[in-house]
Amino acid sequence: MSGIKREIVEIQGKVLTLTNLDKLFWPEAGITKAHLIKYYLNMAPYILPYIYNRPLVMKRYPDGIKGDYFYQKECPSYAPRWVETYPVKHTGKIINYIICNDLPTLIWLANQGCLEIHAWLSRVEDIDYPDLAVFDLDPGEGVAFDEVLKVALLVRNMLEEFGITGFPKTSGSSGMHIFIPLAAKHTFAEVTEAMKRLAEIIVRAYPGGVTLERSIARRKGKVYLDYLQNGRGKTMAFTYSPRPLAGAPVSAPLTWTEVEGNLVRPDSFNIMNIIDRVEKIGDLFAKLPASKNRIDLFIKNNRLQILGANTINSELI
Template identity: 40%
Template sequence: MPAGGQPTVVRVAGREVRVTNPDKRLWPVDGLTKWDLVDYYVRVSPFLLPHLRGRPLVLTRYPDGIDGEWFYSKNAPEGAPEWLRTWTYHHESGPNHYIVAEEAAALAYVANLAAIELHPWLSSCDTPEEPDFAVVDLDPAEGATWEDVRQVALLVREILRAVGVEGFPKLSGATGLHVYCPCAPGHSFRDTAEFVRAIGRLLLRIDPERVTLERVVARRAGKVYVDYLQNRLGQTITAVYGLRPRPGAPVSIPVTWDELRTGDVPEVNLRTVWERLRRVGDLFAPVLDRRQDLRPATAALQAEAGTQRPAPAHEPGSGEASNWQHLSEDVPPLGAI
């Protein structure tokens, strides 16, 4: 870190980025500073940038550290460098001029804004009305445990296997878990929301003691909320490899289904993530290339509301079949919920 905490100009891949207050403690208990934040996002850029390129970015900024006031930022600040890509979307409330981070210097720039959390859109600037993936967001309410989240996630995997869809899990970096299901071009946000909602309804049938779709927070106590409403235009999920404003500076990282099955799930942070990346690389890379039509799977899940059970489907490459009977015996139809 530069001595004396004075502003300094750093060169990042040929760009100059000014870092102000580099010794400002953003994680006070952990002794981590804004300089650590800038350094992290520049170093992790080879893994992170592929998942941000072409996507509008919402920042969560903590100018006084994780214990201070914070705010969302949807607009590039005045005076942003000319080389920083921005993109304008006209919402009903008016236009927003989003940052689009496509190079390491852009990550250094947003880190200097004390943007600890990075939230990319689920769709791209080229096709904002069409998501690139559906996200099953498992959010434990007060009283629910990580074990509850893990068990529900494993049920999600079985449901996905039953309808022939591949999902990729990542830890939220807080208490929850996200499962990304890449989709082919042409899906609408209605399509992806209905897909996740159908999964949520089946989860509720299978494990009503753990799962809730209740939108009122006070009524979710002790359960894992399946937030299918995250699948909307302009909604965001914390970025893979993004930092979280929590003690220890945890990172939202991909995990394998085997790690979830065995319970051997790593906890990594700003300081320890490098060994994980060296060992496993980018487990989320397939999310960028996989294309799946989720609509037949949605229809199969919705068919569970009736009397017909869809035929078993195979997970790509697994060679193992899974079906509804394996998930749950003698459960009431979805229409009864």
């Protein structure tokens, strides 16, 4: 599609008009809107299962990463009738979020300049009960990615002490995400509280390198362990989402071996090479949907904080 400004296509019985296909979205790399749409076409089998039935927030870059962007929660009135939506009640209003369960909707989103895929941690069948929790590892000023990897391993070890499995991925920016699949049985507030307690264990184990400080100025030299991303309505770049940074990086699943061996960088994977990686080693998050960790004790029992702080292997610090 490169070099074509406009094209009418039919995808799974739905007709779409793709526009401005030659517009540069990542100018330095010569990557156009057509490349972005092709990426979503190729990666749809791996992207759609993770966002299935999740309300989406569109982060739109109509003029590419060098232009203005905006977040859009409400499905626009001009969307095709076949674009599925789900109404979610917020304080004082109802927002009709887009639900992207098929390829035509995914390509329509790409054509809207929806560069990133931001999804809820819950699905519409249990909208107030998340089936995912997340730790967002965000390096403060002066923190190298090596340190982010080190903190990720510390989180992994702590989770394993409590029989919890975490799935690591690059954020596609400077940090990492660790996804924790759950049974959808606790509220967002309960999950946030559980993640806070787990985060506090990490801070006690490595106070010189990890912080829960919300002030950006006070995070200098440390990795911010953001548990507040587990709040109701919070979204983040989901699995295989492109990012609006030079080189078109994507948020890519990792193996813990890659984390241990310091084998990855924030920009290791992008929209041009991720398909080869997936075809070669498979989808590293394939087991995530079937995994259901239990966090009940962290919601009900404060004493686990003390136990956790005593069981972390300190040799990583």
